[in-house]
Amino acid sequence: MSELAVEVREASKIFNRGKANEVHALDTIDLSIGASEFVTLIGPSGCGKSTLLRLIASLTPPTSGSVAVNGKPAEKARLDKDYGMAFQRAGLFDWRTVAKNIELPLELMGWNRSDRRARAEEMLALVKLPEFADHHPAELSGGMQQRVAIARSLSFNPSLLLMDEPFGALDEMTREHMQTELLRIWEDTETTVVFVTHSIPEAVFLSTSVVVMSARPGRIASVIEVDLGRRDDMTREDPAFFEKVTEVREALRAVEA
Amino acid sequence: MKAAWRLRVQSWSAPIVAGALMLAVWELLLLATDPEGFVLPPPSDIVGALFDDFDVVWDAARNTGFVVVTGLIAGLVVGVIAALLVTRFRTANEVITPLAVAVNAIPIIALAPIFNAWFGILSARSNQLIVVVLVFFPVFINTAKGLTDVERSQIELMDSYAASQWRTTREVRIPNALPYFFTAARLATSLAVIAAIVAEYFGGRQDALGPIIAQEASLTRYAEAWAAVLAGTLIGTMLYIIVVVIERLVMPWHATVRVRQGT
Numbered sequence: 069m070s071e072l073a074v075e076v077r078e079a080s081k082i083f084n085r086g087k088a089n090e091v092h093a094l095d096t097i098d099l100s101i102g103a104s105e106f107v108t109l110i111g112p113s114g115c116g117k118s119t120l121l122r123l124i125a126s127l128t129p130p131t132s133g134s135v136a137v138n139g140k141p142a143e144k145a146r147l148d149k150d151y152g153m154a155f156q157r158a159g160l161f162d163w164r165t166v167a168k169n170i171e172l173p174l175e176l177m178g179w180n181r182s183d184r185r186a187r188a189e190e191m192l193a194l195v196k197l198p199e200f201a202d203h204h205p206a207e208l209s210g211g212m213q214q215r216v217a218i219a220r221s222l223s224f225n226p227s228l229l230l231m232d233e234p235f236g237a238l239d240e241m242t243r244e245h246m247q248t249e250l251l252r253i254w255e256d257t258e259t260t261v262v263f264v265t266h267s268i269p270e271a272v273f274l275s276t277s278v279v280v281m282s283a284r285p286g287r288i289a290s291v292i293e294v295d296l297g298r299r300d301d302m303t304r305e306d307p308a309f310f311e312k313v314t315e316v317r318e319a320l321r322a323v324e325a
Numbered sequence: 326m327k328a329a330w331r332l333r334v335q336s337w338s339a340p341i342v343a344g345a346l347m348l349a350v351w352e353l354l355l356l357a358t359d360p361e362g363f364v365l366p367p368p369s370d371i372v373g374a375l376f377d378d379f380d381v382v383w384d385a386a387r388n389t390g391f392v393v394v395t396g397l398i399a400g401l402v403v404g405v406i407a408a409l410l411v412t413r414f415r416t417a418n419e420v421i422t423p424l425a426v427a428v429n430a431i432p433i434i435a436l437a438p439i440f441n442a443w444f445g446i447l448s449a450r451s452n453q454l455i456v457v458v459l460v461f462f463p464v465f466i467n468t469a470k471g472l473t474d475v476e477r478s479q480i481e482l483m484d485s486y487a488a489s490q491w492r493t494t495r496e497v498r499i500p501n502a503l504p505y506f507f508t509a510a511r512l513a514t515s516l517a518v519i520a521a522i523v524a525e526y527f528g529g530r531q532d533a534l535g536p537i538i539a540q541e542a543s544l545t546r547y548a549e550a551w552a553a554v555l556a557g558t559l560i561g562t563m564l565y566i567i568v569v570v571i572e573r574l575v576m577p578w579h580a581t582v583r584v585r586q587g588t
Binding site: 122125127146147149151152153155156157159161162163164172173176204206230232 | 476478479481482484485486487488492496497500503576578579
């Protein structure tokens with residue numbers, strides 16, 4: 069059991085319970101994610117994929133059921149800072165330099181100044197922005213900001229990385245580049261990743277398994293294992309890749325119908 | 326470097342040229358239509374009056390300036406503290422916000438005679454209080470908005486780090502509120518001058534700009550009255566510039582500041 073990074077058991081989430089605008093966002097979700105896996109959640113809007121991610125992050129509690137991260141309750145994992153998080157909007161703080169943004173979680177954990185700075189520089193090298201340490205976020209392009217946000221989420225070596233459509237606002241070329249970068253970082257750091265997206269090729273390219281969800285109420289419709297081996301830009305033109313894309317697309321069509 | 330310098334000269338020269346042109350037109354127009362200057366004295370008379378009565382106007386400007394600056398600072402401080410309380414504690418919000426709205430709805434200048442009765446007709450206290458009350462509301466409303474109008478993911482990020490409420494306020498809400506606060510502070514500078522001078526019509530020290538304007542105007546000494554108005558304008562402009570300078574020092578990262586610096 070201990071090698072499971074995430075374990076969701078019969079978790080449901082109901083918003084505005086008992087009111088006229090009650091929403092059954094998630095209905096008895098069961099999901100197990102092993103350590104070092106890369107799992108994407110995909111589904112039509114309103115399927116509760118972001119809500120499920122927030123349940124795992126313990127940013128919102130389940131209405132019923134349980135969520136465990138690294139073998140402990142999700143809230144304990146949050147307090148222990150077991151996971152890093154990245155959002156669709158980079159959400160960098162304009163008033164901090166790029167390096168200081170990456171240092172923020174380290175500051176909250178009480179690292180000393182020189183260790184923080186050294187780690188920030190290490191992370192900037194990892195996301196290939198070493199020369200931007202002392203710039204302000206507003207001077208960076210959207211893709212660069214997102215890379216800083218990823219560096220921030222990884223700066224304290226969390227064993228789990230939670231990502232909510234982090235590349236959703238990027239143009240196609242930057243997006244593909246970022247996906248390749250993310251896979252490289254994932255391989256380097258052996259982090260477990262839970263990734264929310266609404267792009268089918270993105271899900272297939274990144275994941276070891278794709279979780280297809282249906283809407284109203286949010287349920288897991290199917291889990292598609294993806295075994296494409298080590299991926300690079302050629303993978304995108306591989307027939308096996310297209311087969312998986314088709315498989316996920318058909319699964320999504322089935323839930324939309 | 327050279328280009329930056331030229332840009333700076335350009336940005337300063339435009340308002341100076343426009344201002345000089347306006348004064349010239351004013352002067353010439355009056356020379357042609359109203360040489361006696363009954364309605365509106367020409368700029369040269371006003372500046373002349375300012376020099377002739379310099380000691381009186383200087384003392385008055387200092388007295389009014391003291392009321393403006395102390396009232397302004399107190400109003401800013403109270404506004405910010407109230408905004409912090411309101412956004413942090415639900416009960417504070419329920420108590421302070423309706424009260425602030427009610428106080429703002431009172432025609433505060435109408436209270437001047439009452440405040441004068443409280444503090445004594447010749448005391449500057451009532452004038453300071455009027456400045457505080459007028460400055461308070463825009464600062465309170467704007468700062469509170471800046472403290473709450475935070476990107477949701479930034480708050481979630483702090484939650485994901487299990488950061489305390491106070492830490493989130495310090496790291497996210499307060500920096501986010503700075504542009505809102507400074508916008509309000511800029512508005513508050515002119516508001517403070519207006520409040521002080523109007524309040525002085527009703528009471529307070531008699532050697533201040535308000536009483537001088539009222540007196541000189543009633544004696545048809547318009548150039549002297551305008552000289553006092555000019556002094557009030559200078560106080561407001563100076564305070565505005567000080568706020569802008571502090572704003573740039575405090576938030577060099579902000580887009581409006583960076584654009585002006587040409588980075």
